[in-house]
Amino acid sequence: MTNHWIDIRNADVILVMGSNPAENHPISMKWVKEAREKRGAKLIVVDPRFTRTASTADLFLQIRAGTDIAFLGGLIHYAIANGRFAKEYLVNYTNASFVVKEGFKLPEDGLYSGFDEAAKTYDKSTWNYQEGGDMSGKSQAGGDPAPVAAKAPSLLPANVAYDLALQHPRCVYQMVRRHYARYTPEMVEDVCGVPRQKFLAAAKAPCANSGRERTSAICS
Numbered sequence: 001m002t003n004h005w006i007d008i009r010n011a012d013v014i015l016v017m018g019s020n021p022a023e024n025h026p027i028s029m030k031w032v033k034e035a036r037e038k039r040g041a042k043l044i045v046v047d048p049r050f051t052r053t054a055s056t057a058d059l060f061l062q063i064r065a066g067t068d069i070a071f072l073g074g075l076i077h078y079a080i081a082n083g084r085f086a087k088e089y090l091v092n093y094t095n096a097s098f099v100v101k102e103g104f105k106l107p108e109d110g111l112y113s114g115f116d117e118a119a120k121t122y123d124k125s126t127w128n129y130q131e132g133g134d135m136s137g138k139s140q141a142g143g144d145p146a147p148v149a150a151k152a153p154s155l156l157p158a159n160v161a162y163d164l165a166l167q168h169p170r171c172v173y174q175m176v177r178r179h180y181a182r183y184t185p186e187m188v189e190d191v192c193g194v195p196r197q198k199f200l201a202a203a204k205a206p207c208a209n210s211g212r213e214r215t216s217a218i219c220s
Helices: 005-010 026-039 068-081 087-093 172-180 185-192 196-208
Strands: 013-017 042-046 059-061 216-219
Touching (some): 005 216, 013 196, 059 196
């Protein structure tokens, strides 16, 4: 998590993954307990081991060791596929709308664009943003449009191409969506060993409790 431990007490769902606060961070566990007692917060624990923290969880998912990235990929896929993310924040305060240079390739085969097999190095010339300013509405990638901001993102670098509707096929949002499309509940079950329905329960809870009025905390 990126905020203070005490802020856990304000959470409605707490996802503990790669951590064992009951034994390793007992002071932080105090705030987990307070959130559960005063807010009715749900505790979800993802860990290869059945820890002391896991013993108190509302939902415990025992994944195979070393498969945490696949599990997290599944969470990202679920949030994107179900529109469970803060679109306004994404458009205005992240690089989601920035358009990547033509020729950049995602690592479908394990390698990004520009790999030199002989030298075992990358030519990173395509690893950057395209120039060109506002491209909103000029190229559609399908799917539901995100809300369009009233102005360009506040942290926009000079002369970077962007699409505030997040529909350009080479905008960062669309590339992330395509990259994580493979992380289905079925893939998570196969790789992590977690039953599909149990994974879906763990994915739905934080997404359903993330917004202006309710909030989730992830402790790792």
